[in-house]
Amino acid sequence: MAETQPAQWSVQADRFVAARPETLWRVITDLEGMAEHLPGIIALERLSDDGPGAYRPGTRWRETRRVFGQQATEEMEVVVAEPHRRTEILAVNRGVRYETGFRLDPAGNGPAPQATQLRFFFTARPDAAAVPAGSGLGARLRRAAGRALERASAPLGAAATRRxxxxxxEHIGRRAEHLAAGGA
Structure with a gap:
């Protein structure tokens, strides 16, 4: 009998930001300042040795945040970085692959729009690479990861993730708008 894998689930949210994509890019890639500007982040530690301020594929960090009343720590890695356009970040934990990203689309009129449509997306799916195929233990771990993902993907969980x-x-947008207005 073939084992079925649970489907992935995705959530996205959008916000219009009165700041240019370059300004927003500075905010979403500022790992050293992230904990200061996003209240959900308790601590952030850069793991890659690419230097302060660096943000490119391969940049890694450990992020501890409060999620649904619980403290959670994940190791994150940049897998896509197209400055001022988009980034994608990967974390794998307990057999689940978490993909997070931002897309920045210039908004407004004229050749140099002063605003950005910011899209934030999140996808969770079982990570087949995390478990050896064909092993009894692997099959049990895949099923456990699938059950964990199914629980997390319940409608209330998806709604809470989106909130x-x-x-x-909101925090990212306010920070970028503050910088766009000449703030520090």
């Missing part, structure tokens, strides 16, 4: 994403977009 948290909207809150983070």
């Amino acid at each position: 948290q994403m909207v809150q983070e977009l």
Whole structure:
């Protein structure tokens, strides 16, 4: 009998930000300042040795945040970085692959729009690479990861994830708008 894998689930949120994509990019890639500007982040430690301020594929960090009343720590890695356009970040934990990203689309009129449509997306799916195929233990771990993902993907969980994403977009947007207005 073939084992079925649970489907992935995705959530996204959007926000119009009165700041250019370059300004927003500075905010979402500022790992050293992230804990100061996003209240959900308790601590952030850069793991890659690419230097302060660096943000490119391969940049890694450990992020501890409060999620749904619980403290959670994840190791994150940049897998896509197209400055001023988009970034994608990967974390794998307990057999689940978490993909997070931002897309920045210039918004407004004229050749140099002064605003950005910011999209924040999140996808969770079982990570087949985390478990050896064909092993008894592997099959049990895949099923356990699938059950964990199914529980996390319940409608209330997805709605709560989206609410948290909207809150983070608000903080990111306010920070970028503050910088765009000449703030430090």
